[in-house]
Amino acid sequence: MSAQMQMIPAAKPMVGAEERAAVDRVLLSGMMAQGPEVAAFEEEFSTVVDGRHCIAVNSGTSGLHMSLVALGLKAGDEVIVPSFTFAATANSVALTGATPIFVDIDPRTFNIDPQAVEAAITPRTRAIQPVHLYGLPAAMKEIMAIAARHNLLVVEDACQAHMAAIDGKHVGAFGDAGVFSFYPTKNMTSGEGGMITTGSQEMARMSRLLRNQGMEKRYENEVVGFNTRMTDIHAAIGRVQLTKLAGWTQQRRANAKFLDENLNGVVVPFVPEGYFHVYHQYTIRTPGHDRAAFAAEMVKRGVGNGVYYPIPVHKLPSFALTFDLSQTTSATKEVLSIPVHPSLTQTDLETVVSVINSIAAAGA
Template identity: 35%
Template sequence: MMKKRALDLTIIFLSLPITLPIMAVTSLLLLVIQGRPIFFRQQRIGKDLRPFNLIKFRTMHTGKGDDMQRVTPIGRILRKLSIDELPEILNILKGEMSIVGPRPLPVEYRPFFSSQEQQRHKVLPGLTGLAQVCGRNQFSWRDKFQKDIEYLENRSLWLDVKLIFKTFFAIFNFSNVNADKGKTMERLSDRLYLIGAGGHAKVVYEAAIESGKEIAGFYDDNTNLHNTHLYGHKVRPLSEIPKGALVILAIGSAEVRKKLSTRYSRFGVVRHPKSWISRSAKVGPGTVIFAGAKIQAKTKLGEHCIVNTNSSIDHDCVIENFVHAAPGTTLCGNVHIGAESLIGVGSSIVPGVKVAKNSVIGAGSTVVNDLNSEGCLWIGTPSKKKKEYSMKSEALNIPMAMPDITSEEEQAVLEVVQSKRLALGPKIKEFEELFAKYTNRKHAIAVSSGTAGLHLALMALGVGAGDEVLVPSYTFVASVNCILYVGAVPVFVDINKDDYCIDVSDAESKISEKTKAIVSVDVFGHPAPLDKLENLCNEHNLFLVDDSCEALGAKLHNRKVGNYGDVASFAFYPNKQITTGEGGMIVTDNDEVARKCRMLMNQGRDTMSQWLEHAVLGYNYRMSEVQAALGVVQMKRLDEILAKRERAAAWYNEAFKDSPWLKTQTIKSGVEMSWFVFVVTLNEGLNRDEVIKKLQERNIVARAYFTPIHTQPYLKDYPTKGEDQLPNTLNIGERTMALPFFGDMTKEQCEYVASELNQVLASIAITPKIAA
């Protein structure tokens, strides 16, 4: 390493008599011809994936647009002679680059390297490299990276010297190192990621290659295919597809394509060069058009369609999403095909016909009339309905919850593991800072769980033996346990029947001389009446601790949950809005409370003490660096995650809006819900346990949510109060039930669960009675 650095510095200083005059003259010319700025600066990926600011001469007009059209006349000359790269000498002097090494790429490309391609970042990036002297932009990204890995595996001072001489020879002879310098490569993020590794993926791959697309690889959730090879690409799991990747669903099944389409945000289009598409036709993202296919004027192709070999679609047709036209199909003018339909090999449809969604038209069939029944098989000439079939398979086996984890989180965890700094490191600080900023709090303290956060909050506030703490019984057990941990007495408070949150009036009636705090709960992501509770606590000189474990992102009167009260605690279990596996966060504006929480969660160490000095009896409630790395990425994705959960909740609410058998949670005025789970309240008289059992028979998991804590067996050994005055808690606690819920649920899954539940309820109910 030191020898390579010495070589870099020696060559730079020896070349200064030449490079400095060239840089000075170039700077003057650019200033006169183009004006300021003279230099172009951009963050690039350096050694060990660390970003740095690369500096070059500016060769483009500022602003947006096609890169080649923005290149200035003098910029073309500078690029041709590679003079635009000379300011990178400054990066070399700073130790951010070397003369020879893989070229540094923009930081936004970071998620799009495969694990093998990441190896190029084990060395300093270079001004020139093996890929540059062998062809520069004539190579595909894959070929470039293979050259980079080849250099990495064979690097030596002698190889560096040879590459430097080859670079100078190529420059002065205008060889291919410069010939295509003006040519801009396709962005690394625009490589196609093919999902699927079966037979259909093979024909999609070949069509994509023929159309000039570069393929990042094949990805499949079939573990038997992982690490096998297809066209020289290793088949990898879907989890390795980076966020923002350009995807093609190379799978024949419309059902599977539809399910997978909700996971990704960018989809490419593959059009074989031997197909013909009218300029007035429109093609939706994710669609694949094979050789010999013809798409005529004004036709509209939806998303994720397949138009197979030698198919013909005439003018003004409308093809909805996820339709598959098999080889040799013929659609005459003005045909309308419903979503997810399959048009069999060699079948024909006469002009003006409408085909209902989920239809299957058998091979060789001729359709002469509208097909109005959904989910049917049609065969023959003229086609006739053969049978109806179910499309429910994609909705089966829906999990109760699922964390929203992408390759970005996986990469963040891997980086921490590779750093070997697994505890008390920079990721925890970064996570805490992000969280404090988000909740608009002065302090955020990362802990091992939301339960730990509640426990420490009460301890830091001085709540202890002899004190009473008001808390709802309709909650998760941690809200009550934290009171018992400090030796205080839980005083149970009733809830509202509509939003399931704490009843402020009942709370006020149960305040006594011994009351020291209120633990409020933001149930299922709905904020408790925190403004009223704050006023109540101020009036009676009580502490307010908000159990916000289920409500990250929720707002009450435009003020985020976590920003109310003296202290709030959040949780990051895998079913929560964001996850760190296990973990929690305490937020507060009180400096002394924050200091005590940090001391108590770290084995009683004072912030200023030595590692083996313990000021008080404490706990190991620390969060790990791996957990914090997950949390950092999840916080940065929080808006996206919350939006997906909001979407799933909206689908459920729409599906249940006319149900006579149940009601959904009321969202109060001024509330912005952050959906933790989706809970319904069954009508009185319906047996919740029986409903759950019947749903299980239909492969749908559901759970009783919540069972009131004051009814739990273990509490008989602890002093409590208020449990005999909880009519709403008992009523609601017998009738609420949580359904499968997570951000990546599809509309079809939500509608399927709702439909099955309504069928179950109708089968066991005698008379519909609106839930109270």
Template identity: 50%
Template sequence: MIPVAKPLIGEEEIKEVEKVLKSGFIAQGPKVAEFEEAFASYVGVEHAVAVSSGTTALHLSLLAAGVKPDDEVITTPFSFAATGNCALYVGAKPVFVDINPETFNLDPEQIEGAISKKTKAIIPVHLYGQPAQMDLINQIALENDLVVIEDAAQAHGAMIKDQMVGSMGDMACFSFYPTKNMTTSEGGIITTNDSNMADMARVLRAHGEKDRYQHVVLGYNFRMTDISATIGLVQLKKLDGFNKKRIENAEYLTEHIKDMSGIQPPYVSPEVKHVFHQYTVRIKEGKRHDLMEYLNQEGIGTGIHYPIPIYGQKLYQDMGYDDVCPETEKATSEVLSLPVHPDLSIEELEKIAISLEAASDKIF
């Protein structure tokens, strides 16, 4: 089976982890600080705060931004559940705004209609590795005195013109889960140019400690380990190469898919560098299940990211959410992710393209 996603861990990472294990520093230590400095430099920001996951990065970012119970946070319903759940963690209410059908990202034209007196923050998601329209989102936030927190969990190395994702909002949050464009096994990081927000995130990730055994706020154990950080340091050096291969693989697939009936390749905005965490197509005529079944029989892995809007999850239904976002609903019924990871061989890419062509002729 050609997997839809695959972590790439080499001998370099293994050797560096062995050094850490022998060093005695296996929890948060000097490697975490080194990784934070390297990642901040890569993104082009002053501060990076390493944490235990992308989810905890979102959680701490809202707390550091001062979002409180009963505040509202505008975000997209077409994302992993953590994007909405992070608002619930701080007692705030997620308010869902529909997506742009081309990019699958939060539609800026619909944000202002969702702003109320309780709105405190906007969380755009750079879904699948394609940056959201940050210029418009930031302008809306500026006019309404709102904080912008980029959910960059899927967009390591993505850019708008010459600016890196992770440097455009008040804060940004990355995930280093094994299937992401780079990994630390588990882990996440917050990037920002705001020293106060960075300082608060550092306090919050370590039990609310300002100084040793001096707990100034209610905090958490959301620290990254030196084991994870040392994997991240090696992976960060490989990230541009990984992304280059993802982009090349995506271009190959698009070239072969673009004229097939029933399969719509992903749109890429001309102003962005899309890093293809996922290569996600639309399957028309209600034939997604048939295509998935055919590809799986041919030994090609697939995924649906995402089959249910966040507001449609039982958790949110039980809270009384009755939202209907038409473009999100349509996307959840049509999207299908195909393998694009950097370990794909040309033979595997050819197999995917040939199988898609055969499926298109047979199914549509």
């Protein structure tokens, strides 16, 4: 890349004057901790999860952990998870004392394979925690049917999939609970933050208790809880971002369509019929190429990229387990996420396409 060349970044959080004004409003109010902004954010977020109860927390990781605690997961229980994901999916399970059981993915969608889920069920299995990876919903109809047959709980890791849907039903509205992240690179941000969604009044109440030291009434702690509250500062940012989410999602999808139609020589994302992909990441495979060389050449020519994820979670030093997950292993070696974010210009998109097509054609 020459000194003058502008790098097209792999991701770009978009915050501006409205977010700054919202933060100012909270700071000037003198009330910064969880308050009216959080309550309003919860009510507003409920519109993108088909009216489910929403409980705002300080991160997606906390939300996953708390959901599993609220649902009663404990040592000796097994929870089925993918290994092709961010470590937080499995960390949240391990932190309850339960055991994550890692299963393979469908190589076309990168999401957990329902057949592999069913094959992994044992008398100890209590829950399934599918991930809507890259913004594509996991096979929720199949997973919910398996859960119903075996009487299992389902917690959706929707951290990457705000507004994704299957046949019009939003993710976060399928399982016993769903969890979203508002980390800065996500499709919308609150700085840091997360949202638990649930259809159960009881689960919602327990999540609110766990978020606040187990208290509904001050100093009358009902259960042992955390402090995982979201601040009003973060909620104020999240509220502004939520008003922009639908437009940004539309732009991500338009960018993805352009990439789908113009990329050659690489495998583009597969979207099952009726699935609404929100393209948190646009992830290609580069079979037959040395991925590291491919990625480095892209950067040299001004196109940022990322590998999500290079190591299966079960093989990380924090787990170091043995599972035979061949599709997961090949995905970790082949995937490459390229720019799709809503601030790309048409010129950026054309550059991304021409750079990738020429590297693919040259057989890097």
